[in-house]
Amino acid sequence: MDAPTTTSADSGSGGGGGWFTPRKAPPAGASTDQETPSEGRKVTPIRPVGRPERISGGHEETVPAQSAAPAAEAAPAPQYASAAGTPPQQPGPHATARPHAAQHGQGSSPAHPPHSAPWAQAPTAPRAETTPRPAPTPEASPDARLIRRTLEEVGPDADKVTSYFYALLFVRHPELRPLFPASMDTQRDRLLKALLTAAEHADNKNVLVPYLKNLGRGHRKYGTQPEHYPAVGECLIGALTRYATTTWDQETEAAWVRTYTTISQVMIDAAAADELRAPAWWYGEVVSHDLRTSDIAVVTVRPDQPYPFLAGQYTSLETPWWPRIWRHYSFASAPRSDGLLSFHVKAVPAGWVSNALVHRARPGDVIRLGPPSGSMTVDHSSDSGLLCLGGGTGIAPIKALVEDVAEHGRRRPVEVFYGARTDHDLYDIDTMLRLQQTHPWLAVRPIVDQQAHLQLPDAVREYGPWNEYDAYLSGPPGMIRNGVDALRDIGIPVNRIRHDSVEELVATGN
Secondary structure (H helix, E strand, O other): OOOOOOOOOOOOOOOOOOOEOOOOOOOOOOOOOOOOOOOOOOOOEOOOOOOOOEOOOOOEOOOOOOOOOOOOOOOOEEOOOOEOOEOOOOOOOOOOOOOEOOOOOOOOOOOOOOOOOOOOOOOOOOOOOOOOOOOOOOOOOHHHHHHHHHHHHHHHHHHHHHHHHHHHHHHHOHHHHHHOOOOOOOOOOHHHHHHHHHHHOOOOHHHHHHHHHHHHHHHHHHOOOHHHHHHHHHHHHHHHHHHOOOOOOHHHHHHHHHHHHHHHHHHHHHHHHHHOOOOOOEEEEEEEEEEOOOOEEEEEEEEOOOOOOOOOEEEEEEOOOOOOOEEEEEEOOOOOOOOOEEEEEEOOOOOHHHHHHHHOOOOOOEEEEOOOEOOOOOOOOOOOEEEEEEEHHHHHHHHHHHHHHHHOOOOOOEEEEEEEOOHHHOOOHHHHHHHHHHOOOEEEEEEEHHHHOOOHHHHHHOOOOOOOEEEEEEOOHHHHHHHHHHHHHOOOOHHHEEOEEOHHHHHHOO
16 A cells, blocks of 8 residues: 555544544654544535545546556555554664565565455454464454445456546546656555555554554655545545445445544654654665665665664665665665665566566665665564574575674574575575674574475474574465464464565565
């Protein structure tokens, strides 16, 4: 959902007849942690939502065929708690830092379990530990039931809904078109997917609100402004009205307006608060480009100003060759005294950003970086060991976590399982083995599928026990899913399993 015009703010105070104009950014020092608009700061309606086929003059509105939509970047949806009941830390302006989940395909990339809706990876709540009697699932709110009913109906027509949504957006609001990439033939449905995913999970505020705040901060790099949100909301309702022909009614529209208003306001507030302490993006000059294999490069950049982050986190990158197209990459080291940032990037088919970074980038080139994100960070108040599973370029944030533990000087056991299909894919094994020689508390175990005929999660089962370990996973989506299942099978509670998920990477292989 992390995209130029991605969330919108519309409205509906008690009914669903009007859109809300976003309220102004909070003054410096004001709290922005509320989940819904506070009393006295509500937005005001601007105009009723109409049928998508009509415009105010009563004439038919021509909507061109839409074959491609904006390459909106989906933000990572949290899958599990970063610590037992503890929300993930966000670095402040002077945070010391340490990074996150690796991106696969384009770089070290977080992956995710299967999604529950046809639209996108949903930000799911941390799963509770297994107990003899699991607590009953809370009953869905009336609005949530109406929203899910809509999603069930339009699911089979997801592509048509997406195309119509963007057609409405660009016909009714052509001023928003420059916020999107010139070519929109990839990942065109990310924006709408993220909006619908957030709406579907509106009841789960403990997970959804942090997710939305992260999205709101990330949207700043696209130039998104509060006044853009109503336009997106209007077109979202327009597309749903057209395709939810049997379930859409006044009550359903009111539920969508209320939900969307809350979603967009959380994002607007988060962006406004972030503006007081951080830039919308950073420029980074490429200072080294190390081609490890024919399709994997380690790219190191020097940001133009201090860039605070935490080991295990990730950021989004934009290259000069593909303006307004951003992709997520994990930091491949803990914060360094020289301020340099490194990323492991794997070029993938049709990967515009990944191929540019691997095959075109050279020292002296300047890229842009979005803000840091991610919750796959180390809890330094704990003495638990770390069980790390890294596949492919997913080893990048794992290496950062190891460096982070070393810098804190505590001899916590760290077990790293480095998975690969072939020896060739163990492109960073020498670095990991050097770390093992330096730190006696670290064990590195390469697992090569073609040699052992054993997948990474299965190999983990053969070692252990892991009762006193926190688990970290980073790599391809399938590895993450299988790894989580394997770790739960051997008794590791879900609240001690950490990874970050980027839905867009799964959808596009990028």
